[in-house]
Amino acid sequence: MENMSTPLVSVIVPTFMRGDIAVNTVQKYHEIFMNFQRNITDFSFDLILIDDNSAEADFELLATALEPHAHLIRNKTNLGPGPSRNLGINLSGSDWIWFLDDDDSLDPTNAEIVVRE
Secondary structure, three states: OOOOOOOOEEEEEEEOOOHHHHHHHHHHHHHHHHHHHHHOOOOOEEEEEEEOOOOHHHHHHHHHHHOOOOEEEEOOOOOOHHHHHHHHHHHHOOOEEEEOOOOOOOOHHHHHHHHHO
């Protein structure tokens, strides 16, 4: 994970029992937002992935694959997506929050328009 004190945008992604899908999606998000960071002055971000108490195998897959790309937080019990997003907000400290789900598709061109605005 990049070492930034307070990122401009926190991308919060809740997930539950979908380790393989979440890994692929979050890696794509990371690539898109890294491109923004390289191309847009004063843009910084972090990815916060909230695992909603998935099975151990899913959590381990996430922990192994996403370590350099995202902050991984695991709920002690299954709370659902809303409370998981709220936890991400509480951990963030960023000026802006961007909610994405673990199976969303993010169009880089449209996302860049939002980021530049």
